[in-house]
Amino acid sequence: MTPRGPETAPGALPSVDILRMEGITKRFGPVLANDRVTLAVRRGTVHALLGENGAGKTTLMNILFGLHAPDEGRVLLRGRPVEIRSTREAIRRRIGMIHQQFTLVPPLTVAENIVLGLPPRRGVFLDLRRVEREIESLSRAYGLDVDPRLPVWALPVGMQQRVEILKALYRRADLLILDEPTSVLTPAESEALFAIIRRLVAEGHSVVFISHKLEEVMRISDTITVLRHGRVVDTVRTADTTPAELARMMVGRDVVLRLFKGPPRAGGPALEVDDLHAVGDRGLPALRGVTFTVARGEILGIAGVDGNGQAELAEVIAGLRRPTAGRIRIDGRDVATPAGRRAVADRLAYIPADRGRFGVILDFTIAENLALKAFHRPPFSRGPVLDRSRIIDHARALAERFDIRMNSVLQPVRQLSGGNQQKVVLAREMSGEPVLIVAVQPSRGLDVGASEYVLRTILEQRDRGAGVLYISMELDEVLGLSDRVAVLYGGEIMGIVRPGDARLEDISLMMAGSLRTAQTAAPAQ
Amino acid sequence: MNGRALAGRLLPVWAVLVALLLGMVPVGLAGVNPAAAYEEILRGALADVYGFATTLVKTTPLLFAGLGIAVALRAGLVNIGAEGQIYMGGLAAAVVGLSVHGLPSVVHVPLALLAAGAAGGVWALVPALLKVGRGVSEVITTLLMNYVAIYLVSFLAGGPLMEPGAPYPYSRPLDAAAQLPVIIPATDAHAGILLALALAGFLHLIFGYTAVGFRVRMAGANPAAAAYAGVRVHATLVAAMVASGALAGLGGASEVMGLKHRLFDAFSPGYGYDAIIVAFLGAGQPLAVVATAFFFGALRSGADTMQRSLGFPSRSSSRFRGSPCCSSPPAWPCRDGSSAGRGDGRRSPRRCRPPWPQG
């Protein structure tokens, strides 16, 4: 395994490389996040950093950006060795990073966010007027189209990303790091982003593009470095490789790109949602008249760009948010009343997007988390008294069945890896043989093995006869797993289609809100 | 456990040690040998029966209030209002003790305690409702409620309930049947401590072994996950806060029924505030709170002895009432002898880290 790609062959002038990272090693406790990673980025190119979740891409870039200190190795910027100890220094060295989680302060305006951390412009003052003018011209120059006076919270996600890019450009960054930039965008917005990236490169900027999506890496990059388990697998020219080869490098074996799944055997309705309305956290309407049905034994996928009502839909169905209008029936039972809700509680499984917030209580033990929904009933409680030994036995059995890797069921869940935390959620939610499963991005942040396990479990439950509502922002995942797909935009369903029948273009248009189809695919019988 | 986690666990110990060291500075400045001062504190607090009894007396309200704050803490709430709840509990106990006559002690005492718990609970209910209903931080509202309670007691003890002809604002003595028995003869140590200890044990069982405790801990640790698991989070939080206030109220009642036997103006010298530190140092664990409350009780009682034997200035005989703008009586006055040297840092909480992660 050689970490050296063709462009670093002997004879190449070091000055051509805007960045070289050599032998970077970084440990987090026992975890080796980066193992002797070497990377060279040529000026004026798009260099993709490809790898599965947890392969060490983001860690590597955080080291470059001064957020982590490497344990070993050195960084050369524009041919000279540098030690970047803080973000401030990274910015001074004209590195800009657009994080996966944006680092914008919502109540502040675009302009305020952009000048955050910069010295005053006039005397001691920010002189926001001037800044706003400068941002406007910068924004025009790169085709970004951002209004600097708006508060950030009022902007859609795609716009916020552009603000991040502007922020880096305003600081005169010429090396831009984009961390999974398309994960929050519609296909159309991604196209626009690619156009922006091409323009940046044409102007002489260099871009590091972090991604785990093969196709987009193939489309946008000039060079690709593949990371796996913290190590560089190889660096190749994009023109010289194929998606299949990349996939093999990423995963270390030939990947089954399609999950094997049999045809659905849809039964009676598991979930009926009728003209559902709900408001979001800011008090604005988030769901506006959503109607659909999930049959037992089928997976209904919800596709859409993040922030179009997915979170609210899941929360309303899980009983965490009150609808403002409309009806929900789970397993034929209206859940509007607390009594109705209690009646179906055991037949509903909810796998939330944010495990740490909704799925588990991080400071509780594994055993306590596994008993979270039923602690107050036999067999876990006798009268008011908890039966700790039963709770522990139950936890041991589930931990074995769901292969939770741990030292003891009395460990706090916080100490587990993300994949094992998710297994705790799965074990608790699936063990009750649910009629309806609501899963929101259940494989997010997991490595390949763990996410395969999660998806396989969901498929098993479908084949057992559970109805599954599968919500994900990853279109590929939704299309691959679902029997039918509903596209959510602006709190409304733009259409329900069968993945095999619909054209990707149409789905993409629906996700952008510019196509609405009257057709509604019925569950397969 | 790695070094950092261990250091985190030991932090409270460090806090106490550092605070004790810091406490030497003003003592030394006052011309007294700090080592001698601490020796006196130790002797005063523990060496003889009288000192030990005084320690128990001081421990009692700290333990009640500390347990109360610990309950709120387990539900993720910060109850800074124990002081006011102590006052309201003391007031309610005094009213029952003063107005009801002819009951046997076995009825009268529980009745007075019940009233005290209810009064403390109500005093905590207001911030709890403001918290879940309007999103107002309970930290500020409980603080403000303290002042209302203190002035209310001051008004009643100096007005409608005041003993005619008394030199200071205090009430007539409580009906004998409403007084708590002394448990160590010839000292002030009263049965309040037994009740407090019993409650500590009870709470330990509740949090460790029952569904109710589990529910409260869930609501405190992760309200969203608790709500999904079927816990009515708002109701649980309100109930925990009310229980917290009721416990603090019992502390006030035990002070009035066990020690003072009358309702005094400003009868608590800031027990409710010390109890915050007691509860946090005890990491919200009822049995640990017993230990921390005892420690702080010993400090308080020892400090009294130290003052007497080392010739610190005794407490001021009269409280200052200045010109109009300060005409309010001191709010947490150093009234009962714990005055000088009181804030020398000994009970500063400064480094205690809560046992749960923040943020």
Added chain:
Amino acid sequence: MRLSTPIALAAMGGVFSERSGVFNIGLEGMMLFGALAAVMGSHYLGGPWMGLLGAMLVGGAIGLLLAYVSVGLGANQIVSGVGINLLALGMTTFVARMVLRPAGVEQVPAFQIVAVPYLARVPLLGPVVFTQTPLVFITLLLAPALALFLFTTPWGLAVRATGELPRAADTAGIHVSLVRYFGVIASGVLAGMGGAFLSLGQLNLFSENMTAGRGFIALAAVIFGKWHPLGALGASFLFGAAEALQLFIQTYNLGIPYQLPTMLPYVLALVVLGGFVGRSVAPAAAGVHYGREDR
């Protein structure tokens, strides 16, 4: 106006601290320290201005202590604040009894009332608004100055960002801890000034626990003023007015026991918080410790 000033100063301090992400319940104690330091400074160093300086220094030092404990060591902010308050009550009482009383220090040189030329002669308003001690004018000027600082300078922007989303501030190259140290120390200086006004602007002496909860009223004013210096000033006027009203009731001895009107500012603060503020939007990260490695 006179009664509002100490609350306003402390409230502005609270605005700073909370905007930077530290919930400062120790305002009360900082005021108390300031009040004592002002009296001692005025007596021993010559004049009220030295007293004010002393109060600001001591307030700032206490702010540094609180910042070290809560930001540096990451201790719970509320417990740290309570500790500051207990420390303040004990220490000031102790020092007052050990130092001031034996030395026979009672009334000390205090601020004189100044009339602003011309403006003081404006009918009705003039004598009320423009005839005050210098500290009142300082406060009135300070509020817009602080607002300008917070909203038009890069450092103010850094403070606001740190209180909202420290991660964002961090990645923008801002030293989060440093900003919070600054916020807490600034709040200590301001609260110290508030204390100085209490002892030098009104009474010319120090009395035990003379702040009597004004620091907590200031916290309510911070919320009611929506974390804005001018808002805090306005809210402080409201609470100051309540205090004036209760004094009025006391002075004219309407037969009401003094304790009842004394409750007025506190009850008002509760009512205001519960009834009129509604769900207030605090700086998102206020009260939350920020550590880069623990995510």
